[in-house]
Amino acid sequence: MENLLFLLFIVGYIVITLEHSLKFDKLIPALTMMALMWAVISLGHLNVFMVDESLNQLVPSHFEETLLHHFGKTAEILIFLIGAMTIVEIIDYFDGFSAIKGFVKTQNKRKLIWVFSILGFFLSAVIDNLTATIILISILRKLIHDKTLRIWYASLIVIAANAGGAWSPIGDVTTTMLWIANKVTSVNLILHLFIPSVIAIVIPASIASFLPIFKGNLESVKIKEEKTAKYSLLMLILGLGGIIFVPVFKTITHLPPYLGMMFSLSIIALVAEILCNRKLRMTSPDDEDVKPVHQSPLHKALTKVEMPSILFFLGILMAVAALESVGNLFHFAEWLNVAIPNIDLVVMSLGFGSAVIDNVPLVAASIGMYSESVDNPLWHFIAFSAGTGGSMLIIGSAAGVVAMGMEKIDFFWYLKNISWIALLGFLGGSGAFILIRTILIQY
Secondary structure (H helix, E strand, O other), X not given: OHHHHHHHHHHHHHHHXXXXXXXXXXXXXXXXXXXXXXXXXXXXXOOEEEEEOOOOEEEEEOHHHHHHHHHXXXXXXXXXXXHHHHHHHHHHHOOHHHHHHHHOOOOEHHHHXXXXXXXXXXXXXXXXXXXXXXXXXXXXXXXXOOHHHHHHHHHHHHHXXXXXXXXXXXXXHHXXXXXHOOOOOHHHHHHHHHHHHHHHHHHHHHHHHOOHHHOOEOOOOOOOOOOOOOOHHHHHHHHHHHHHHHHHHHHHHOOOHHHHHHHHHHHHHHHHHHHHHHHHHHOOOOOOOOOOOOOOHHHHHHHOOOHHHHHHHHHHHHHHHHHHHXXXXXXXXXXXXXXXXXXXXXXXXXXXXXXXXOHHHHHHHHHHHOOOOOOOHHHHHHHHHHHHHHHHOOOOOHHHXXXXXXXXXXXXXXXXXXXXXXXXXXXXHHHHHXXXXXXXXXX
């Protein structure tokens, strides 16, 4: 029966990777796989286990208790993501991201590489790499009309966004998973991964600066003047501040991160409602520019939350949890350690693997495979590899997939022109991490 679990997971995963060819959403096989795997465990009366953190080993458990435990851990991640997505949509409701356009003022192509790389690196650390990519490519479209040049910049934005998401507990789904699972703390994650992540974007950006396509100046980078929404800057600062406050809330209260995210969401939503009501009171009800009274910014934002992504995460995380609950992942980890004694090579293979398949189940599996203590360097390296490794292929990350869709980037064009640049960044960042880890251990 345990072999049947593996078979269901492999088949489900293959179907997920063929999402674009089969032309249906990947949440469908993910949810189907989840339900069938837990049904096999229940109907087959398989023995289930949970990790005893005090003993650092697997202990027998009851089915209902195990299922509820894993669902609770998964729900923490999903509620956190829903809160973060809603805050981002509220910021967008007030056109808050329009303020970022002011940072793009240069006409020099090479300088523009660094402007977008820096913006992508730091913006993704706060609002996640997917959203940062969407925002920056939207700005890019208003600056550059040459499609060939634009896809080069879009590709570098993907690398920058993935590198920026790797060093922040709120910058990527995988780092958020590790943080919520109490495998890393925000301070130590930043301490260990900031410099490697910087190197992972500095190397590609430096190489790109010497490429012929980035020589000279743009014809024009002037963005058409648009009327700025009245509260855009206020909501941008408040929204980003609310998200950044979440790790602080966790440190102070020792409560799960999703509670801090819900608290930030409640404050931001309250301010948004007050600002909208204030605008309605100060303007004539007949004014066509005023939104209807019933159009709450919170309700509007919730309608734009990507529920297909949330359901996909539910399916894939609970499917991996099914493998963990019967002990398969721990046995696989033992086999892997024997087959590849060097743990750094194992973790780096995660980076290469995340370029081919989704990094979420890879990290979910690694959490179930290893039982190292919080802030063990292993977890930091996993966060870096899974986060930046996806840049090596355009389909290897959520940021890459959305850029591929927005700019119609060809898979083989990216493989030929960008993959080697991203690979050098990944290897350089990995080397920097190993060096920093060695120095920190010595001192």
